[in-house]
Amino acid sequence: MQKLSSAIEQSADPVVITDKDGLIEYVNAAFTRVTGYPPEEAIGQSIALLESSQHPPENLAWMWTLIRQGEVFRGEFVNRRRDGTLYHEERTITPIRDADGQITHYVGTGKDVTERKRMEAELRDLNASLEQRVQERTAQLEDVNHELEAYAYSISHDLRTPLRHIGSFVDLLKRHHEAELPENARRYLKIIRDGAGQMEALIDGLLDFARTGRHELQFQNVNLGTVVQEIIERLDDPAREPPVQWRVHDLPLVQADLVSLRQVFVNLLSNAVKYSRGLDRAPLIEVWATNDRK
Template sequence: MDAGAGTPRARILIVDDQDAKRLGLAAALEPLGQEVVMVASGREALRQLLTGEFAVILLDVQMPDMDGFETARLIRSRRQTETTPIIFVTAHDRAEADMLGGYTLGAVDFIFSPVRSEVLRAKVNVFVELHLKTLTVQAHERRLRELESRQAQHELAKLWGAIAQSADPVMITTRSGVIEYVNSAFEQVTGYPAEEALGQTPALLNSGRQDAAFFDDLWRTLLSGEVFRGEFINRRKDGGEYHEEKTITPIRDEAGRVTHFVATSQDVTYRKQMEAQLHALNASLEARVRERTAELEDVNSELEAYAYSISHDLRTPLRHIGSFADLLARSSDDLGDNGQRYLRIIQDGALKMEALIDGLLEFARTGRSELRPQPIELRALLGEIIAELPGAEAATWDLRDLGAVCGDLLGVRQVLTNLLTNALKYADPARPPH
């Protein structure tokens, strides 16, 4: 409470371990003109909650020592703060964020980075106004008990005026569910004027999209005296459906008996439409990925078949060349020096050609093999490869600590073998390779 002006100010708690994020959130909320308290950890937040009430808590999900979910669980465990609204602020997208876990802990919303200032102010302002109205209600109730006079009745009328002019739909029912009051926002959202809604039950808005178990849970929660929070798919008077997030609070008399229920709600139809569009887009992208994957598999199959076909066609004449070269080698004395040199060239070429064919087949098998990732010690693997490498003794090897990687052992071995083989093959003959 601002003692100078007599105007109530709501307290907003920002919990984030990063200074820049705290200051950015506070700057975005400054136009609301409320008291902003900033802390850097969940433990500091719990200490602040002991000093007084807060209209809303902006809670970072990822924090060291005590994360946002653990902090929220402790906040909800205290009777004084079990109904304080919590808005989680997270850098994750919707697919990665544990939204269900957050709502289970009593979160009223999620805000995803980067945070848009106008969206943040709009969301926080809803709870600030509700908190201020709650403070006003509590103040009026105290005055009514203290004064019990005409002035108290006048203040009560002002309170009803504030509820009547609220931007969010408000509905009050009896314990049995009969509607006794609706404000103008209710009329605008539902299309039902007050004279048609009074005396009815909330079933007037039932779209049939919630099953019996949903309403059984609702009534079980309310009749036990607990607050119910849920999402409804309701039907307007014109037949159109809309999504609504609703909080229903039991009202008790002096003896502690539940006599009425107050329901405040927020139309979230637009948000649901955006979520549905995002879901459809994700489904479309997944379908395109599957289609592209199938195309790549077809190409790989064609490449594999082509490799086997080419290798088979090349091996037959290559065997003939090798066989006749071997026959000529047996009578190489009759060929002369040039003939013997040409024969060696033919034999070397045949061997290289066979190595190329083997490489083609190995490539085809590699594309077909299933990858089996496992931890690989690179230094040990290189030692094994060098020990088996032809001509390795002609080089100086300096193996250092290369650490471990996760990969397919056969594939990594083949890549390293090819690299080292080429390194030896194309080394400068004038200098020993190192």
């Protein structure tokens, strides 16, 4: 009994024993430390001494019904300390029976979880703040997307007009003078017409991107060799001195989005041509593929 009493008294968590009517008969040192009530002020008082009026009356009535039936109660309370401050407690209340099985007392063991509750509240506030910031950011992005769409429509209109002129005059030139043109001139007209058509496709892609906020990838089998050759024909400038020399190795068939992949190679190869200007010798641009799959 002495060991049991010493263990309860030195427990780090509050322990309180009441009679069957809820009058306090015993409190340990942890109870005093958490609540501020010394034994001489707590013993003889109702356990309602700690009430904070933070709980609905029906909840307390349900607790008493449960323990008077001999059941163990586990729950959380917001209690009031001796100095009036509130604290959160996890409490377990267990009925104590005599030799005849009659309930004579209740023992309550608790744990101060105020700091945990404070951190949970801060986390909820932080999550709410982050959610608000995400909503605000999403609204801003939607506004930007609307502006992008309007801008894309404006640009597409401005770009389509000269493209139509290019295509129309190329068609007129071919229709009325193709027989008079040398082979090189007819090839140049084809390059101009193909370039205008590809530009039209890029404008359509720009509009699609603006409408959806992102380009919808359409995966298909793409022959890289064909894509690269088409781009080289567009970039090849017969008037350039010295002319660019191209060395294209065998390129694989890949699964990719044709529009996006073509744009990648347009950027790469046009930069290669652009930054090779000023050389005193013919620049060599080489394209090859390696398989690095492990």
